[in-house]
Amino acid sequence: MSGGPRRRLFRLFDRPPSARDAVEIEISHHIEERARALMEEDGLSREQALEEAARRFGDLRGLRRRMEAGENRTRRTHRRGELVGQTLADLRFATRGLRRSPGLAAVVILTLTLGIGLNTAIFSVVKGVLLDPLPYPDADRLVWGVGSFSGNAQAAVSPPDYLDYRAGSTSFEYLGGRRGVGSYALTGFEQPEVVRGQQVTAEFFEALGGAPVLGRTFARADEEQVSRIVVLDHAFWQTRYGGNPDALGRTLTLDDESYEIVGVMPPGFQLFSPADFWLPIPMYTEGNLIRRFHNLRLVGKLRDGVSLEEAQAELDVIAARLEREYPESNTTWRLAITPLRDVFFGGVRPLLLTLWGAVGLVLLIVCANIANLLLARGAGRRSEIAVRAALGAGRGRIVRLLFAETFALAAIGCVAGIGLAAVTLRGFRAIDPGTLPRMDAVSMDGPVLAFGVAVALVTGILFGLLPALSAARLDLNQTIKTGGRGASGSGRVRGALVVAEVAMSFVLLIGAGLLLKTFASLAAVDPGFESRGALAGHLALPSARYETSEDRLRFFDRADEMLGAIPGVEGVAFGSILPLSGRGNDTYIGVPGRFELGSDQQLNAQFRFVSEDYFAVMEIPIEQGRTFGPEHREGGAGAVVIDRAFADLAFADEDPVGRQIAIDLGDPVVVEVIGVAGAVNGFTLAAGTPPHVYLPHRQFASDASVVIRTAVDPTSILPLVGPAIAEIDPLQPVRSLSTYREVVDRGFAQPRFQALLLGLFAAVALVLAVVGVYGVLSYQVAQRSREVGIRIALGARRFDVIRDVVRGGLTLTLAGLAIGALAAFGLTRFMSSLLFGVSATDAQTFAIVGALLAATSFLASYLPARRAAAVDATATLRQE
């Protein structure tokens, strides 16, 4: 039995041989030993013994091969293990190093977290909202069709025109139409309820690729007469019928009419505003045969291989034919198609891209800050690194150590950043007023996480490693001689980084400032009526219960009485559509002898039916003439009140009262102007004051919205309105009832949302930039404390020292401001569609933001300057 290896004596041999040699040595050693044993014990000759020893191995060549492969495998596993071990050691070293300067580590990690978090959050929204495909099959072939004429490129399409386009075009696999989602009174369940229904044509479902899960959708035959059938939304089917298939064939009572349920759509089948059910449009009833009544918007699926341009060209040919055939209704009208995707996201794309750009800038500032901090740290560690190098650490080893440090920072920042992104996303959902479509589909999925990690890698490693490398590339002798204060070019680099930070913050602050001013401008808009102290709701009277206009008028008179009797109510009025409700209804108007109806001179205006008290209750001033009286009833004298905007348009400087105008309500109705009311905002606050004409509600008793002016807090009256109406008709709900203030506030939601977000990002950027300025100056002051000490010892005044340092800071800031102003000038026009009442290059905003930045960076420079001036001259000089 032999003892262990005599390794201590022969350390040189300790190094393992190559895999091939290792196997060879092992086997031949064995054969040798075996042969020796055979010679000694069995008395074989050396040749015989060697032969026998080899024989015992069997297939020696095959064994060698297998052992070599095994050996190689073993070594690979081993090397990997060693690398992991070394890396872990590096990381341990890195965390130890970071723990020695916890302040720096905290600032870097916090900065990284902010940059990664905000970018990942915004990316998740951008991806979910803009990049993910629309939830329809072949979504890239879907188009949106709107009517377009000389006066409006976003109008609707009339039903007869739609039928002609559908019949005449070959570009579409399907071409369907739909009206807006409307509210219906649902009865037959426990209590009357308002539900949302949408009228659609045949091919609407097919175009969107929605096959019913149950029953059928609408065929062309359903359009030929009034078909009382309905297709249900999946969720509605689930909640009302428990998902029971026997709902098919049952009836649904909507606005007192019975509809047979013929189909159920799959979950998630919706387009824009969600509907509870869909109804077919009877295309050949009287009201739907008028080419001047535009009330459809189309959704089409292009045939495979047909381009949007080809389809548009074909539609234009049809439009030209219709224009020849029906010049009085179709002059300049055409059907304009755009990709459905653009319609879905057209509104939010500028907002999202602006936000993305904003967080991108924040990230760049983060990078600059980190680079700055680590450059400073690298410079501060010159002596440490030099000592390591002198003790024999190779350049590679030093870089690996520094890399490990950066990696540790980036890893922590990445995890924290993704956590912050999740929180930010939740916050987004909480404050998003419905501005962003598909927000519910936004999530932190794989690609979003990958994006976050990529951002972390790029920022952390690129901007952390480069300064580290620059610190590693140093001249040993010089560094050790100067005690680590080796002069370097990094001072200039750091200055440039601060300039960049200030410039980028400037751009962000300008963006935020412009959005803030937009918000303020909107809030300052006078809508032309008083929304405070009023309630608004809508009363849609089903024609089954209210057949004649007498029935309707009786209802409205009773409603006026009942609502007016509620204590605290000052006045009640009715109007077909209320201002800022987001809805509108326009028609052509002629002024005899000037703008003839039917000519291309005819005017276009919003028309409303309003009750006698409407102007008083809305607090819209009557500027000239008078309003309607009880004499303006059906069969009475034709009278109209026009508003200031229409008066200016139609009569310029002349007195309109007593003049006649012709209003196209299917047939031209000639009426006399009896008064001029103040102009009001139409659809939205930002959309200005379109011309309006008002006709007496008593004469054209239509469905109407109700306005209630209260002397007390309107919310206290709110719960009393429904019961008051129920006393007249228990089956009649009041729709969309709220304070008028809420209606107006809805218009502020998006401006507030975007100003809030960009303001937040800009604030982050400002803080980071200030930290950057402060950091650079503090570092400079620390580096120059010796020089300052000497100057003070030589009699320099402390004020001069302060001035010098502050001047250094302000120089950087002013350079940043100049560059930032140029950049902002070029960039803000990309967000002009988000702005209202302020130009993208608003001088006031630029001035205020510039002053703000200058002031904050003055502060950021003053603090280190004061520290410099407080330098104790003798102490600094004695230090070395």
Added chain:
Amino acid sequence: MKPPRALEILPGTLELLVMNALCGREAMHGFDILRWLEAATDEELVVEEGSLYPALHRMERRGWLEPEWGVSERGRRAKYYRLTGSGRREVARQESSWRRYVAVVEKVIAAGAST
């Protein structure tokens, strides 16, 4: 005199035998291990070179054995093996399962004989 017929090694037990050879001893090279096993079993067990070395390498890869390059008594380079901590744990594990196995087999044999 050698016994007329040596025993074949049961599959799966070679590792246990090898590790026992190394248990509590200095590092050994392959030939030593082989000789130790032959001596310990009075040459009743035949360990083939063709299976010993692959088994050694396998155990090395699993971390039960640790290789060591050194010089033998006769001044030749040789690869030595030493039992590692996880190797010692493995020996204990394999031993106890071997004992259970033998006990069960004997129980079965006894049961078979009594019927």
